[in-house]
Amino acid sequence: MGELATNSSLASIYLHTQNVDAALAMSTYGIYLHAVFLSLTLGIPLAITAWLIQWRRTGDEDYLKYAKTLSVVLAINFSLGVVTGTLVEFGLLDIWPTSMVLFAAPGFLPLAFEATIAFIGEAALLTLYLATLGKWSAYRSVAVLMADWALGSLSGYFILTVNAWMNVPWGAGTTPHALYPFLPSYGPQALNETGALNLMAVLIHYTASGSSGSLAVTNMEFTSMVGRLFDDAWLPLLNPDAIATTLHTLLAAYAVGLGTVAAVLAFKYSRSRDSKYIKLLRPILWILVVVLLVQPTLGGHFMGDSVVKYQPTKFTAMVALTGGNGVYGTEFLDPIEALFAYGNPYHPIHGFQYYIDQCSKLGNTTFGELYSAMDPKMVGYVAPVANATLAGNCVDAVKSIESLAPLVSGFYYSMIGAGIVAGLASLLVLFTFLWRAPGISRVSDAINYGVIGRAVGRDKVLLLLVLAMAVAADVASTAGWAAREVGRQPWTVYGMITTNEVVTSVVITPAFEAIVFLVFTAVAIGGGVAMIYAARRPELLDRLRRAVGGGK
C-alpha cells in the first residue's frame, strides 16, 4: 500500500502491516484454489446432465459410461471443495478474526442458510445421486443431479452475498457517505449509527495502539460495547450487488467447469481421432457457448453497473490504464468505458482528485470532536487518533487505492481481453460446428478454415477454439475476481472497515506461511492427480460403489 497524504496517526489503519501482507497472500491462494474446485463442481453436473439426457434419448451406452466417469471426478472434486472450503472458512476466522462481526451481523443469515440448506443438501443429494446412478432411470438421476447442482448454485449465492456485502454494504444507508462524501447511499438505513460508531471506535483503538483491530473482538464485552449494529437480518440477501455478483460469478464458474471438460475431450479427439469424443463434446459445447456469450454481456453489464454506482473509487482504479493521467486529476474522458458505464461516451469519469476534493466537505472536524458530539462514551477509545481530521482520514483512504490503481486496472483489462477472446471463440464454434446460419456460418467458416486452419491445420481448429474458450474463461474469472478484491482496498468492508482492522494479532511467521502454502499445494496437486486418475477409469464408480456398499 502506498504513501499516505496526511495524518501519520492513521498510518496504522491504512498502511499494510507484514501480518496483513502474509495473511493476504495465504487467503488469496486458498480462495483461488477453492474457487477452482468450486467451478468444476458447478460446471461438471451440466456436462453429466447433457450426457444422461443423450443416453436416455439415444440409448448410446457411451454417454452413460462417461457420465459415470465424470461423476467420480465430480465426487473427488466436491471433496476437494469441502477440504479447501473448510480451510478458507477457518482461515477467515483464524487469520481475519474481525470477520466474526460479519458472521454475527449482516452475514449471519447467508452463511447459516448456506450451511443448513445449500451445503447439507448438496452433500446429501450428491450421495444419493452416486448411490443410484445407473440404477434409477436417466431422468430420475438427472432430477437428483440438477437438484444437487441447484443447491450448489444456491450455496454460491449465499457465499457471494456475504462477499457482496463487503463490496457494497447494503443497509449501511448514508453512514459511509458521512465519512467519505464521494460514496453513495447503500439502501435503507439498517445500520445503527451508534453501533457503527462504537464498532469503529473499538477497532481504531486496538489498531492504532499498535496491535490489531481484531483484538477488539476477543474482548468479552465486545458485543455489549458495540450494541445493536444491524437491524434487518434479511436485507443483505436483497443486496443488488449480490444478485449481479451471483449471476456474473456463477456463470463464470459454469464456464470454467464446462470449459475444462470440453478442453479435455477436444484434446483427446485431436490425439485419437475417435469420433466418440466429438459426440460427447457436442452437447457440452452448446451449453458452454451459451454461457460464454451470456456471462460477459448480461452478467458483465449488471456487474459493471453495480461497480459504477456503488464503488466509485474501484471504477476509477479499473480504468486507470486507459484513462491516462486524467485518472489522477479531477475528471477525464474515456469514451468506451463511459459508453458502457453511463450510455454516453462524452460523460466524464471522476479521477482520484475529485474524491480528494470531496473529502474537504468534512471540514476540520476531528475524530475527537465527532465522538464528543455523537458518541461521548467512546471518546477514550479514539484517543490515538483524536486529533486526526475526518477529512484527512478520507484523503488517506483515497490515496491508498490510488497507489493500487494500475494493478487493479491490469486485472480488469486482462478480464476484458480474455472475455473478448472467449466470446469470439464461442461465436466461431457456434456458427461453424454447432449451427449453420445462412451467411454468418460462411464468414465463420472463412475465419476458421481460411485463417486459423491455415495457421494450425484444418483438423486442429476445433481443438484450438475449445482451448481458447477454456483458457480465456479461466483467465477472465481469475483476473476479474482479482480486480474486484484488490479494488476494494483499503477496505475489507467498503467504506467501513479497513484490512488492517481485520487481521489477526497473532504474528504470522514465515514458517507458518510456508507450511500453509505447502499444505494447500499438496492438496491441489493430490486432488488434480486423483481427478485425472478417475477420468481415465470409467469403471471406477461401480468399483467405488461396491467398495462402499460391500465387496472388494
Add this chain to the structure above:
Amino acid sequence: MNIVMFSFILLGFTLLMHLVFVNVIIGAAALTVAMRYVAYRRGDAGLELLARKAFRILVVSDLFGGVWATILTVLMAGLYPSMTAIFMHDYFYPVAIAITGIMVSIPLIAVYWHLWGRMNPRLHSLLGLLLLASILLVPIGFRYFFAGMTYADPSSALANPVYPPLIIHTLIGAVDIGAFVTAAVLASRSNLDVRGVRISLGTGLAMLPAQAAAGGYYYAVLVKYSPYVAGNVGGPLLGYADGNPMVYPAFYSGVALAAVLGAVAAYAFYASLRGEVRRWAVIMSGVLSEAVMLLMEYANDMARYPYIFVQGSGGATASSLLDSLMPIPLSAIYIMLASSIFFVGVFSAAFYYAILRRFIPETE
C-alpha cells in the same frame, strides 16, 4: 425458553450432531489401521476384510461429519462472535493443527482406499498410520476449546490441566463408539460376519473399562480445577447438593446406560463366541454407545451454563457473549432446523441404500 438458553441449546444440538459422526470417524479409523496392520502381520485375510468394512463406515461418516462441522462453525461464530474470536486468538496454533488434520486426512482417505491391495502392505500400513494421525489432529486441536471453556485460565491456554484427561477421554471414547457402531453395521447386514462382529464387540468391550477410568480421571481433574462443572455434573449423589438439575440426571443416565451397554455388549459378545449373532443386542450396543456419548457430552457442556468460560464459581456468561449485534429472526432459525432435518433424512436414505444395499447386491 429465553433467547440465551435457546441459542446455547441450538449450538449444543449442532455440536452433538457433529459428534455423532466424528466419533465414528475417529473410532473406525483407529480400528481400520490397527486391524489392517495385524491382518498383514498374520496374513489374515478375514481380518483384512473386516478392516475394509470398518473403513467403509469411516468413508460414509466423513462427509456428513464435515457438513455438521460447517454448520457448527457458522453458528459458533454467528451466535458467539467473541467466544470464537477468543478461540482463534488463544488457540491459533491448535486451530491451525486441527485444520491441517482436516486438509490432509480427506485426500489420505482416498489414497489409502485406492492403494489398498495395490502397494506393499507394510507401506500401506504406514500410510494408515499417517491417515490416523491426521484424523487425530482434529480433536487434538479442537478439544483445546473445551478445556479452555471448562477451566478458563488465559495464562495457561496451551498448558491447560483439564486438556490431557479430556483428550484421553475423548479418544478412548471415540474408539469405543467406532467399535460398537462397526459391530452394529455388520449385524444389520443380511450376510452376517460373525467373526467381524466378535472382534468389533470385543474391542468395544475391552475399551469400556479404560473409558471408565479415563472418565474418572477427567472428573477428578474437574473437581480440582473446575469445581463448578464438577458439581453440576456430579449432583447430590456425588456430594453436590446444589448441582444443576438439568445436568446431573443426564450424567446419571449416561452412567446407567453405559452399564446397560456393558451388559448387552457382553451378552452379544458371548453369543458371538459361540458362533451366533444376537442381532438386536449388537445393534443396540451401537445405538447405546452413541446415546452414552450424547448424554455425557451434553452433561459436560451444559454443566457450564449459564457460563461459557468458567472461572472458579463464576465466569463469562452466555448472555454477555451472545451476539447482540443483530436480532436473529426466529423464522430463520426454524427454516434452518427444518432444512437440516429434511436433508439428514435424505442423506440417511442414501446411506441406507449405499450401505444396506437395496440397490447394490451383496457380492462378498
